[in-house]
Amino acid sequence: MATKKSDGDLKPRSATGLLKKDHKKVSALFSKWEESEDDTERATLMQQAILELKVHTALEEELFYPEVRKALEEDAELLDEAEEEHHVAKVLIEEIEEIGLEGDGAHAKFQVLAENVRHHIKEEEGEMFPKIEDEDFNAELVDQLMERKQALMSEVGEEMGMPLPSEGDAARPLGRA
Ligand SMILES: [Fe+2]
Numbered sequence: 001m002a003t004k005k006s007d008g009d010l011k012p013r014s015a016t017g018l019l020k021k022d023h024k025k026v027s028a029l030f031s032k033w034e035e036s037e038d039d040t041e042r043a044t045l046m047q048q049a050i051l052e053l054k055v056h057t058a059l060e061e062e063l064f065y066p067e068v069r070k071a072l073e074e075d076a077e078l079l080d081e082a083e084e085e086h087h088v089a090k091v092l093i094e095e096i097e098e099i100g101l102e103g104d105g106a107h108a109k110f111q112v113l114a115e116n117v118r119h120h121i122k123e124e125e126g127e128m129f130p131k132i133e134d135e136d137f138n139a140e141l142v143d144q145l146m147e148r149k150q151a152l153m154s155e156v157g158e159e160m161g162m163p164l165p166s167e168g169d170a171a172r173p174l175g176r177a
């Protein structure tokens with residue numbers, strides 16, 4: 001049997017590998033949003049990024065951060081700060097959803113969200129992930145994360161009224177359900 005179909009289907013070898021893949025995907029959506037001048041496309045990109053962020057933050061909070069917290073007992077502040085950054089992202093997302101993707105001020109809030117998330121990704125990849133690269137749980141957690149991610153994608157996608165994007169597909173435009 002073939003072991004891979006495309007790069008997008010390669011199974012990450014570690015929890016941090018899987019999370020970094022998510023980071024790349026959402027960063028690409030932010031960049032596309034910044035470059036786009038088409039309102040419909042921008043709204044679609046916002047919706048996709050918000051779905052990715054909701055799923056990613058839930059994954060980290062449910063499965064990943066608790067393990068990191070155990071492994072890095074002396075770095076509790078690092079985890080506190082990361083959770084606080086998730087909180088800020090969630091508040092912004094709630095406000096954007098309340099206004100509506102094309103409502104007044106939604107774009108300013110989304111820009112701030114993008115900046116907040118980019119900063120957060122930098123800290124995770126620059127400070128947190130290197131500290132746990134050698135921890136056993138980092139390799140063990142990946143299957144659990146993948147499984148939970150799939151469930152969350154359909155759960156949250158449904159809540160948001162979005163069709164489920166196909167796996168490993170970063171850029172397929174989504175129509176409304
Ligand atoms: Fe992350």
Ligand SMILES: [Fe+2]
Nearest residue numbers: 060082120124
């Ligand atoms: Fe995070």
